[in-house]
Amino acid sequence: MTEALSDSFALVGRQMRHIRRMPEQLLGITVMPVALVVVFGYLFGSAMQVPGEGGYKEYIMAGIFAQVMLANITTTAVGVVGDLNNGLVDRFRALPISRSSVLVGRTVADAVLVAWTCAVMAGVGYLIGWRAHNGVLRTLAGFGLLLLMGFAMSWLGALIGLTLRNAEAVSALAGVVMMPLAFLSNAFVPLDGLPGWLRTIAEWNPVSAVVSASRDLFGNERGTSGGAFPAEHPIPTALVVLVVLIAVTVPLAGRAYQKAAAQR
Amino acid sequence: METAISAEGLRKRYGDHQALDGIDLSVPTGSVLGVLGPNGAGKTTTVRILTTLLEPDEGRAVVAGYDLAAQPRQVRANIGLTGQYAAVDERLTGRENLQLIGVLLHLGRRGARARATELLERFDLVDAADRQAKTYSGGMRRRLDLAASLVARPPVLFLDEPTTGLDLTSRLTLWEMIREQVRGGVTVLLTTQYLEEADQLADRIAVIDRGLVIADGTPDELKRKVGGERLQVSVAEDTDLAVVTRCLAGVVPGEPAVDLQNRTVSVPLTDGMGTISAAAAGLEGLGVEPEDFAVHRSSLDDVFLALTGQQGRTPAARQARRPGQPDPAGPAEDQAAPHTIKEKQAV
Numbered sequence: 001m002t003e004a005l006s007d008s009f010a011l012v013g014r015q016m017r018h019i020r021r022m023p024e025q026l027l028g029i030t031v032m033p034v035a036l037v038v039v040f041g042y043l044f045g046s047a048m049q050v051p052g053e054g055g056y057k058e059y060i061m062a063g064i065f066a067q068v069m070l071a072n073i074t075t076t077a078v079g080v081v082g083d084l085n086n087g088l089v090d091r092f093r094a095l096p097i098s099r100s101s102v103l104v105g106r107t108v109a110d111a112v113l114v115a116w117t118c119a120v121m122a123g124v125g126y127l128i129g130w131r132a133h134n135g136v137l138r139t140l141a142g143f144g145l146l147l148l149m150g151f152a153m154s155w156l157g158a159l160i161g162l163t164l165r166n167a168e169a170v171s172a173l174a175g176v177v178m179m180p181l182a183f184l185s186n187a188f189v190p191l192d193g194l195p196g197w198l199r200t201i202a203e204w205n206p207v208s209a210v211v212s213a214s215r216d217l218f219g220n221e222r223g224t225s226g227g228a229f230p231a232e233h234p235i236p237t238a239l240v241v242l243v244v245l246i247a248v249t250v251p252l253a254g255r256a257y258q259k260a261a262a263q264r
Numbered sequence: 265m266e267t268a269i270s271a272e273g274l275r276k277r278y279g280d281h282q283a284l285d286g287i288d289l290s291v292p293t294g295s296v297l298g299v300l301g302p303n304g305a306g307k308t309t310t311v312r313i314l315t316t317l318l319e320p321d322e323g324r325a326v327v328a329g330y331d332l333a334a335q336p337r338q339v340r341a342n343i344g345l346t347g348q349y350a351a352v353d354e355r356l357t358g359r360e361n362l363q364l365i366g367v368l369l370h371l372g373r374r375g376a377r378a379r380a381t382e383l384l385e386r387f388d389l390v391d392a393a394d395r396q397a398k399t400y401s402g403g404m405r406r407r408l409d410l411a412a413s414l415v416a417r418p419p420v421l422f423l424d425e426p427t428t429g430l431d432l433t434s435r436l437t438l439w440e441m442i443r444e445q446v447r448g449g450v451t452v453l454l455t456t457q458y459l460e461e462a463d464q465l466a467d468r469i470a471v472i473d474r475g476l477v478i479a480d481g482t483p484d485e486l487k488r489k490v491g492g493e494r495l496q497v498s499v500a501e502d503t504d505l506a507v508v509t510r511c512l513a514g515v516v517p518g519e520p521a522v523d524l525q526n527r528t529v530s531v532p533l534t535d536g537m538g539t540i541s542a543a544a545a546g547l548e549g550l551g552v553e554p555e556d557f558a559v560h561r562s563s564l565d566d567v568f569l570a571l572t573g574q575q576g577r578t579p580a581a582r583q584a585r586r587p588g589q590p591d592p593a594g595p596a597e598d599q600a601a602p603h604t605i606k607e608k609q610a611v
């Protein structure tokens with residue numbers, strides 16, 4: 001177990017070096033989120049009406065954080081396909097190391113990168129006026145929950161990538177999965193104005209639970225909830241959904257990896 | 265442990281294509297086995313099975329003293345693999361590539377660094393050590409790949425087409441680096457499409473085609489099988505052909521092979537220089553001036569062609585086997601029919 005961890009750690013180091021060697025990618029994971037915060041917080045913020053005193057700037061931050069976590073599906077899926085199409089996977093698999101460490105290394109590295117993105121966004125959010133009101137611990141818990149989501153999305157992405165094994169198909173499918181998850185939720189708009197059935201879907205969307213949970217932890221207004229269980233109890237719902245998702249995708253991705261790597 | 269690699273009845277099927285149809289191999293410790301075969305013969309599949317990357321449908325193998333199915337991790341701890349496509353991380357430097365493997369092998373940070381430096385020197389990569397591997401030439405990449413497979417000092421080394429696609433100089437350099445490992449006592453299984461490569465590096469050769477070992481033996485045994493060395497005499501006039509045939513028939517036991525179209529007669533070189541001088545004296549005595557008087561040493565091209573029915577890398581080898589023509593390699597002619605040999609041939 002400790003061996004598997006140290007192997008994974010060495011492979012995380014490998015991904016970090018990659019990022020340093022590819023300034024365009026570093027720019028991507030830094031500039032994109034800044035642009036998101038500015039566009040949503042500033043431009044849309046003046047037009048959107050949300051409940052509470054903080055206004056749209058406060059409301060939207062948790063939503064953008066969640067959106068960035070969702071994007072981990074694509075990041076990891078594409079990365080895994082790249083690894084698979086490279087002889088390196090054979091090299092690693094022929095070493096006496098834990099076979100899971102290649103996948104763990106990738107998902108952990110992607111989680112580290114998304115944590116960096118989060119930190120940049122939080123900084124920019126602060127500059128345009130976003131505040132967390134519940135103290136350090138709860139704020140950290142909010143970020144922890146979001147990162148847990150990012151990690152779960154990475155494993156989901158790994159599973160998708162290892163099943164499809166084709167970069168274009170992976171990007172297309174990941175997009176199709178992400179769109180409804182992000183937009184049929186309370187990430188960007190309060191659910192009050194939605195027609196009944198759409199509202200029900202959005203209330204049960206796990207992304208809504210994570211977003212509401214982080215808003216609660218940050219002390220940002222989350223608007224009225226419609227009475228559905230996940231909307232009333234976002235923190236336990238988010239935790240359970242994410243843990244179950246990880247518990248399901250990790251072994252499935254592990255199996256898909258063995259199959260995919262052997263069949264190259 | 266006297267046998268470093270032994271495999272019995274390896275079979276692997278992809279869909280309805282039988283990639284391996286019962287491969288048997290045995291490699292004595294400290295020796296080099298060349299697995300020679302055309303594209304699609306099953307070389308890579310064999311290597312991937314023996315290196316635990318792929319599970320066979322049937323068959324068993326023992327590698328470096330460990331059973332492949334029961335102790336895959338021990339097998340992995342004792343082998344090095346250089347796959348068909350260079351497996352280096354392009355965005356890492358040569359040094360970082362080797363250090364990463366060292367860390368994964370638990371040499372410790374300092375140990376990994378020291379081993380990387382040592383290998384960079386051994387494989388002539390010092391100048392390029394701190395450049396990203398994506399800037400490397402094909403030969404440098406291959407050398408780095410080979411170095412990466414040696415970080416753990418494995419006693420058994422698998423090389424899948426190690427020089428395919430390299431220029432001559434890089435190939436010679438790599439050959440020398442492989443020989444150095446063999447001198448150090450490493451057992452090597454290498455696959456190749458190059459007959460010359462197997463001849464140069466291997467103690468024994470297993471010829472495989474369509475997932476079967478169709479012949480195995482030392483390079484010399486395989487060559488002898490196709491007829492060994494022959495004395496070939498060509499003449500300018502048809503009338504001289506009969507004279508030369510009669511003369512050579514008197515020099516060696518057995519019938520000379522006659523190629524009417526090329527006006528060439530050949531006999532096995534049973535007595536080496538003795539046969540040559542007797543033939544030369546005989547021809548001089550008869551007053552025949554041959555157009556060509558040469559020893560034809562059958563190459564592995566001949567072996568390959570005779571066994572697989574496929575052309576080797578020398579066009580001349582095909583020329584010599586046009587149907588309906590006497591076969592200069594005489595005794596091998598009955599083996600020239602493509603894919604008639606199904607059972608493994610003891611040499």
Ligand SMILES: Nc1ncnc2c1ncn2[C@@H]1O[C@H](COP(=O)(O)OP(=O)(O)O)[C@@H](O)[C@H]1O
Pocket residue numbers: 263264278279281282283301302303304305306307308309310
């Ligand atoms: N993953 C795979 N799926 C389907 N067929 C395969 C696969 N890998 C190899 N084959 C087939 O198995 C045969 C042997 O392949 P391989 O071992 O790569 O040959 P070689 O290395 O000698 O060129 C070939 O006909 C090849 O097309």
Ligand SMILES: [Mg+2]
Pocket residue numbers: 307308309348425
């Ligand atoms: Mg091959």
